[in-house]
Amino acid sequence: MVEKQTKTTTSEPSRRQFLNRVWAFFGVVAVAEFGWLGLSFLNSRKERNKPVKTESIVTAGAVEQFTPATVTAVPLGQFYLACLADGSFLALSRTCTHLGCSVPWNDEKNQFVCPCHGSTFSLTGEVLTAPAPRPLDTYPVRIENGIVKVDTSAPQKRARFETSQATRI
Amino acid sequence: MSWGLGGMAVMLVGLLFLTGVLLLLTYQPSIDQAYASILILTREVPFGAWVRNIHHWSANLLAVVAVLHLLRIVLTGAFGSGRRLNWIVGLVLFFLLLSSNFTGYLLPWDQLAYWAVTICTSMLGYIPICGLWLQELFRGGAEIGPATLTNFFVLHVAFIPGTLFIILFWHFWLVRRAGGLVRVEKDQQTAVDLVPTTPNLIMREAAVGLALVAFVLTLAIFWNTPLLEQANPGMSPNPAKAPWYFMGFQELLLHLHPVFAVFVWPLLGAAAFLCVPFWRDTALPTGVWFGSDRGRTLAAWTTAIGVVATLALILVDNLLLGSATAVTNTFVTRGLLPTGLFAALLGGLYWLLVKKLKYTRAEAVMAGIILMLVALTVCTIIGVWFRGPEMHLVWP
Numbered sequence: 001m002v003e004k005q006t007k008t009t010t011s012e013p014s015r016r017q018f019l020n021r022v023w024a025f026f027g028v029v030a031v032a033e034f035g036w037l038g039l040s041f042l043n044s045r046k047e048r049n050k051p052v053k054t055e056s057i058v059t060a061g062a063v064e065q066f067t068p069a070t071v072t073a074v075p076l077g078q079f080y081l082a083c084l085a086d087g088s089f090l091a092l093s094r095t096c097t098h099l100g101c102s103v104p105w106n107d108e109k110n111q112f113v114c115p116c117h118g119s120t121f122s123l124t125g126e127v128l129t130a131p132a133p134r135p136l137d138t139y140p141v142r143i144e145n146g147i148v149k150v151d152t153s154a155p156q157k158r159a160r161f162e163t164s165q166a167t168r169i
Numbered sequence: 170m171s172w173g174l175g176g177m178a179v180m181l182v183g184l185l186f187l188t189g190v191l192l193l194l195t196y197q198p199s200i201d202q203a204y205a206s207i208l209i210l211t212r213e214v215p216f217g218a219w220v221r222n223i224h225h226w227s228a229n230l231l232a233v234v235a236v237l238h239l240l241r242i243v244l245t246g247a248f249g250s251g252r253r254l255n256w257i258v259g260l261v262l263f264f265l266l267l268s269s270n271f272t273g274y275l276l277p278w279d280q281l282a283y284w285a286v287t288i289c290t291s292m293l294g295y296i297p298i299c300g301l302w303l304q305e306l307f308r309g310g311a312e313i314g315p316a317t318l319t320n321f322f323v324l325h326v327a328f329i330p331g332t333l334f335i336i337l338f339w340h341f342w343l344v345r346r347a348g349g350l351v352r353v354e355k356d357q358q359t360a361v362d363l364v365p366t367t368p369n370l371i372m373r374e375a376a377v378g379l380a381l382v383a384f385v386l387t388l389a390i391f392w393n394t395p396l397l398e399q400a401n402p403g404m405s406p407n408p409a410k411a412p413w414y415f416m417g418f419q420e421l422l423l424h425l426h427p428v429f430a431v432f433v434w435p436l437l438g439a440a441a442f443l444c445v446p447f448w449r450d451t452a453l454p455t456g457v458w459f460g461s462d463r464g465r466t467l468a469a470w471t472t473a474i475g476v477v478a479t480l481a482l483i484l485v486d487n488l489l490l491g492s493a494t495a496v497t498n499t500f501v502t503r504g505l506l507p508t509g510l511f512a513a514l515l516g517g518l519y520w521l522l523v524k525k526l527k528y529t530r531a532e533a534v535m536a537g538i539i540l541m542l543v544a545l546t547v548c549t550i551i552g553v554w555f556r557g558p559e560m561h562l563v564w565p
Contacts (some may be wrong), residue, residue, distance in 0.1 A: 006203050024283050045316050075403060094403075098427060100291035101284060102407040114542070115407035116288060117422050117558035129490050131427060 004094045058146040071105045090164035091150040092125045093137040124161040141167040170487035173377035175240040180378040181231040188224040198322040203278040204399045222389035232414045247351040249452030272325035283400035351455040367532040416552030417545040426504035451534045471536045475543030
């Protein structure tokens with residue numbers, strides 16, 4: 001009698017435990033399946049919405065139009081064409097490297113000032129005040145027959161400004 | 170004792186749900202039509218502007234009420250044993266509420282919406298390892314587009330409210346299981362003078378709730394919800410400010426390296442809040458505001474010191490930022506260094522309070538939480554009223 005009772009008390013919880021574990025296992029599997037389903041749903045959209053990488057050349061204007069040490073906005077290509085002091089050209093993305101705001105050029109202060117978190121950038125796109133972590137991205141510039149052309153298909157990241165990034169005639 | 174803050178929050182959620190259903194009838198979730206549908210709603214639909222205002226002000230008030238509710242829980246020691254799980258559930262609800270507010274103000278697709286979604290999804294990019302993957306997931310592609318709006322629309326009207334409802338009921342059930350509202354533990358008599366729920370509690374909650382509804386409805390008549398110009402990807406508004414409940418966070422972004430402002434600090438903050446009830450003896454004696462009179466004095470001092478210290482830090486760092494010297498290595502100077510200093514400050518404060526001034530651990534933890542909330546409040550106030558164009562400090 002005593003033996004029987006101990007048997008039931010030991011076997012009952014273990015069976016219940018086992019069933020609970022099975023349920024928990026199926027629960028985890030169900031969650032994983034739904035998660036996977038959801039992710040593949042979202043991922044398929046990611047694939048479809050990939051930007052088409054084509055070379056998109058924007059003509060900024062003739063070289064003579066730009067005076068050294070000035071910045072001209074090119075709204076069509078969503079970039080700024082900076083004409084450096086030595087007359088070379090640098091095409092700067094208008095997207096702040098901090099969190100993606102659009103950075104306007106401030107003529108009085110002679111710098112780019114981000115309206116969202118106050119980062120400032122110099123004429124060459126270098127960071128003057130934090131929090132931006134790196135200089136403004138650039139686009140490749142070509143000068144053909146005295147016309148400045150910019151390839152806006154892919155912005156190029158850089159750690160600092162070097163004179164080799166600027167294009168001269 | 171509880172000031173009915175929880176009940177107020179429930180009432181606001183109810184209002185949000187009802188007005189949300191109405192708004193859903195007129196709103197068009199596509200980039201081309203979202204803005205126009207809001208204009209139609211406010212100009213042509215009868216009571217449209219009013220319903221939108223109610224939704225807006227309820228959401229704003231809910232943010233206030235939820236923070237006060239959290240503060241009440243901390244100050245009356247209501248996250249101790251038996252209520253640990255509910256503290257976590259409450260924090261999850263708070264997170265859902267903020268996400269709901271955030272995804273909500275994206276939907277009109279005005280300038281605020283567009284730049285908020287730009288900034289937010291860019292922030293995801295700073296998360297180590299899976300950041301860019303998350304960014305693409307939320308944007309529904311590499312760039313912000315129609316899929317982005319769809320994502321946030323689904324989150325706002327289906328995912329978050331659904332989750333919120335389930336967890337909300339869990340929250341209530343756990344309160345009930347813990348024996349209702351916290352109260353003073355009496356040594357002599359265990360039977361506290363209890364009264365029947367109906368009509369006593371119901372009447373009180375109804376009085377608070379109905380007064381609140383009347384207040385929101387009136388507020389919504391006189392105060393219109395802002396709607397900026399239609400989204401313009403070419404130009405950020407200057408200054409580009411988040412809604413007030415995120416301004417504290419935006420202030421943090423001005424001062425810290427993005428990885429720390431976006432990832433490290435929120436993670437540490439969340440971990441601290443989640444872990445607090447599992448550290449032994451961190452909850453104040455239940456049901457007594459501030460634990461004791463000594464605790465009350467400590468709370469007052471912490472608040473005062475917190476205000477002064479935060480203001481001083483912001484002003485000093487403003488000078489440092491203005492001097493434009495160390496822009497290299499900001500990961501260290503604006504990341505590791507302030508984080509280390511902050512940790513040392515908290516550790517030192519704890520040591521001072523517990524070891525030197527003989528406060529209890531619960532009182533020291535209360536002081537820590539108050540300090541964090543005060544700092545965030547000061548940042549919010551500065552962000553809302555004292556930041557002008559280009560986010561410079563100005564007088565309002």
